[in-house]
Amino acid sequence: MNGKKVTFDDIAKYTNFSKTTISRYFNNPDSLTLKNQEIIAQALIDLDYRENKVAKILANGKTEFVGIIIPNLYLHYYAEMLNQILSSYEKFGYKFLVFAANDNEAAERRYIRELLAYNIEGMIVLSHTIPSRELASYNIPIVTIEREDQYTSSVNTDNYMGGVQATSLLYKCACDVLIHINVDVPKGIPAHGRIQGFLDTCREHRIPYELLLKDLGNTYADNQRALLETAGYLERKYEKKRKGIFLANDTYANMLLNALVRLHGSLPEDYRIIGFDNSPISGEAVIPTSTVGQQIDKIADTAMEILVAQMNERKKRRPSVPGSPVHRVITPVLINRDTTRIPAEI
Amino acid sequence: MNGKKVTFDDIAKYTNFSKTTISRYFNNPDSLTLKNQEIIAQALIDLDYRENKVAKILANGKTEFVGIIIPNLYLHYYAEMLNQILSSYEKFGYKFLVFAANDNEAAERRYIRELLAYNIEGMIVLSHTIPSRELASYNIPIVTIEREDQYTSSVNTDNYMGGVQATSLLYKCACDVLIHINVDVPKGIPAHGRIQGFLDTCREHRIPYELLLKDLGNTYADNQRALLETAGYLERKYEKKRKGIFLANDTYANMLLNALVRLHGSLPEDYRIIGFDNSPISGEAVIPTSTVGQQIDKIADTAMEILVAQMNERKKRRPSVPGSPVHRVITPVLINRDTTRIPAEI
DNA sequence: TTGTAAGCGTTATCAA
DNA sequence: TTGATAACGCTTACAA
Numbered sequence: 001m002n003g004k005k006v007t008f009d010d011i012a013k014y015t016n017f018s019k020t021t022i023s024r025y026f027n028n029p030d031s032l033t034l035k036n037q038e039i040i041a042q043a044l045i046d047l048d049y050r051e052n053k054v055a056k057i058l059a060n061g062k063t064e065f066v067g068i069i070i071p072n073l074y075l076h077y078y079a080e081m082l083n084q085i086l087s088s089y090e091k092f093g094y095k096f097l098v099f100a101a102n103d104n105e106a107a108e109r110r111y112i113r114e115l116l117a118y119n120i121e122g123m124i125v126l127s128h129t130i131p132s133r134e135l136a137s138y139n140i141p142i143v144t145i146e147r148e149d150q151y152t153s154s155v156n157t158d159n160y161m162g163g164v165q166a167t168s169l170l171y172k173c174a175c176d177v178l179i180h181i182n183v184d185v186p187k188g189i190p191a192h193g194r195i196q197g198f199l200d201t202c203r204e205h206r207i208p209y210e211l212l213l214k215d216l217g218n219t220y221a222d223n224q225r226a227l228l229e230t231a232g233y234l235e236r237k238y239e240k241k242r243k244g245i246f247l248a249n250d251t252y253a254n255m256l257l258n259a260l261v262r263l264h265g266s267l268p269e270d271y272r273i274i275g276f277d278n279s280p281i282s283g284e285a286v287i288p289t290s291t292v293g294q295q296i297d298k299i300a301d302t303a304m305e306i307l308v309a310q311m312n313e314r315k316k317r318r319p320s321v322p323g324s325p326v327h328r329v330i331t332p333v334l335i336n337r338d339t340t341r342i343p344a345e346i
Numbered sequence: 347m348n349g350k351k352v353t354f355d356d357i358a359k360y361t362n363f364s365k366t367t368i369s370r371y372f373n374n375p376d377s378l379t380l381k382n383q384e385i386i387a388q389a390l391i392d393l394d395y396r397e398n399k400v401a402k403i404l405a406n407g408k409t410e411f412v413g414i415i416i417p418n419l420y421l422h423y424y425a426e427m428l429n430q431i432l433s434s435y436e437k438f439g440y441k442f443l444v445f446a447a448n449d450n451e452a453a454e455r456r457y458i459r460e461l462l463a464y465n466i467e468g469m470i471v472l473s474h475t476i477p478s479r480e481l482a483s484y485n486i487p488i489v490t491i492e493r494e495d496q497y498t499s500s501v502n503t504d505n506y507m508g509g510v511q512a513t514s515l516l517y518k519c520a521c522d523v524l525i526h527i528n529v530d531v532p533k534g535i536p537a538h539g540r541i542q543g544f545l546d547t548c549r550e551h552r553i554p555y556e557l558l559l560k561d562l563g564n565t566y567a568d569n570q571r572a573l574l575e576t577a578g579y580l581e582r583k584y585e586k587k588r589k590g591i592f593l594a595n596d597t598y599a600n601m602l603l604n605a606l607v608r609l610h611g612s613l614p615e616d617y618r619i620i621g622f623d624n625s626p627i628s629g630e631a632v633i634p635t636s637t638v639g640q641q642i643d644k645i646a647d648t649a650m651e652i653l654v655a656q657m658n659e660r661k662k663r664r665p666s667v668p669g670s671p672v673h674r675v676i677t678p679v680l681i682n683r684d685t686t687r688i689p690a691e692i
Numbered sequence: 693t694t695g696t697a698a699g700c701g702t703t704a705t706c707a708a
Numbered sequence: 709t710t711g712a713t714a715a716c717g718c719t720t721a722c723a724a
Contacts (some may be wrong), residue, residue: 020712023704055700055702058716102433114441281627372718398717
């Protein structure tokens with residue numbers, strides 16, 4: 001009610017104990033007699049005490065803060081990842097200071113400075129502007145997710161396996177030719193595995209394939225235009241052949257699907273389509289679209305487990321041996337929906 | 347490099363100033379001679395000083411923390427709102443401690459306790475489980491967004507206006523009958539305005555209408571089933587009439603659209619559809635769908651402005667007069683896409 | 693323009 | 709089982 005905050009001192013005076021004993025009540029209650037515990041418990045109620053973690057932090061150095069740098073929350077993938085990370089509060093108790101970097105490298109460095117000023121115990125980085133080498137130099141526990149990770153611990157989807165799964169499914173649909181549409185992902189990035197998985201699977205099955213790696217533009221409209229063109233190109237080049245198309249993500253898959261449905265009134269029998277990510281759009285599409293689902297909950301959970309382990313390590317050892325980065329990989333899950341039906345042939 | 351942190355004391359010794367002078371260098375540099383400023387600046391570099399905000403907070407009580415309680419990040423609306431709120435860091439400098447409540451009232455109370463323990467200066471609440479009366483009782487600056495807000499300051503979309511805009515657009519499409527599909531939103535909730543806006547507009551234009559308020563279920567599949575049924579019902583009841591359908595949100599609108607397109611190969615000429623929210627799905631739909639866009643950036647910005655004003659107020663006056671809650675309303679924007687074409691009639 | 697010293701609300705270290 | 713006292717790193721009167 002009144003303005004002043006109730007402190008251990010107030011409680012101590014009220015109960016005729018010392019500050020120390022009050023502190024013990026919270027941190028090591030068993031060292032007090034049961035009776036005294038009750039006295040203090042009652043005093044807390046009488047005085048309406050609220051704990052002050054800032055003071056606690058200053059005294060013991062443990063903030064229980066984890067910093068998060070996320071590229072944006074526009075893409076469902078990041079939003080859901082953040083959701084899962086935040087949910088880990090129930091399990092580990094760490095609080096999250098969140099920054100959205102929006103691909104601004106300078107801003108990102110400022111955010112990191114700010115986070116460090118708050119003595120965060122660790123950091124989860126999803127943005128991809130700052131090299132892992134620099135991240136590692138900050139010298140605090142860091143886990144990166146689905147990005148370049150040479151010098152940091154990381155959790156990634158097994159993109160290669162995802163590529164294999166998607167391509168294999170198309171192959172089972174008795175396609176005559178397989179096509180992969182993607183941008184030219186650099187080798188250091190986890191998502192590059194999707195391309196390799198596609199290639200290896202096609203070669204293994206000795207099936208004709210085409211790899212379409214090109215910049216599809218930066219806006220939704222650009223993407224759409226590029227995919228419409230691509231659709232025309234494929235329609236001409238592979239007329240009458242059953243085309244199995246593996247797109248880099250569900251957004252692209254949906255654009256292609258929409259173009260075809262608007263053109264033909266439905267998805268023509270000689271098309272099979274699969275995307276990647278299991279974003280909402282894959283399920284909400286006019287024809288529910290097959291996709292490769294990243295196990296976002298597992299990725300988030302694994303990331304926090306690695307981070308917590310490293311943070312605990314810090315609290316123990318004096319000579320904080322950094323230890324070499326650990327890289328974990330999470331298997332994706334094939335989601336078979338209506339765009340990859342196996343044809344009923346004789 | 348080494349483990350120990352550099353403090354003002356170290357800098358003071360290094361420069362032969364006092365701690366106070368070092369503090370002044372940061373908080374009121376003009377009170378130092380230029381020469382001395384340079385000396386200290388150099389010392390900061392030499393010693394590789396990193397600021398410690400926790401100590402600062404303890405000393406001056408200002409955390410620059412704002413707590414956010416968000417229902418989830420699955421819905422794009424919340425994700426984008428969070429994105430915009432986080433972006434306000436550049437403008438106001440407040441850091442955000444974020445919790446996802448997932449409709450768990452007990453958890454939400456725990457989160458709030460935790461936030462208060464960190465001396466957050468204010469709070470933005472998007473979740474809707476805890477009554478505004480209780481929120482107000484926490485006695486710190488709070489702004490709620492798009493939820494029951496009797497006892498708290500708030501920012502909401504002008505839902506009534508949105509309902510009017512959507513309905514008017516359908517009316518302009520020369521529809522014979524207007525239909526609004528929604529759940530039975532209680533009166534205290536801002537979204538109720540959409541229903542009222544629909545009703546008033548229909549009555550004003552003296553056009554036949556039907557209000558379909560019913561629980562559409564809790565899962566995506568349930569919703570889909572319910573909307574498929576509804577589509578059949580409308581098709582029978584209003585055969586040959588041009589039906590203008592205003593759905594409570596873009597997800598519903600997309601489901602209805604998909605059902606119709608799968609049935610007829612395209613959107614039949616006697617249908618006009620509009621949703622609400624301008625979620626990504628409305629633009630990604632097989633036929634880009636008209637909708638009413640909430641100005642999420644403006645809402646977030648306004649919320650932060652109100653909050654910052656209240657937080658500043660706190661820092662000034664001793665007898666922190668709470669002041670009565672302020673309610674701001676943001677006009678939505680009509681987004682006219684392909685599902686509300688004006689028919690080319692004679 | 694600069695310094696001294698008393699906080700801020702805990703925890704940690706020693707003693708008792 | 710309990711208490712005195714010194715940190716923790718900075719801010720803020722009050723002095724000089």
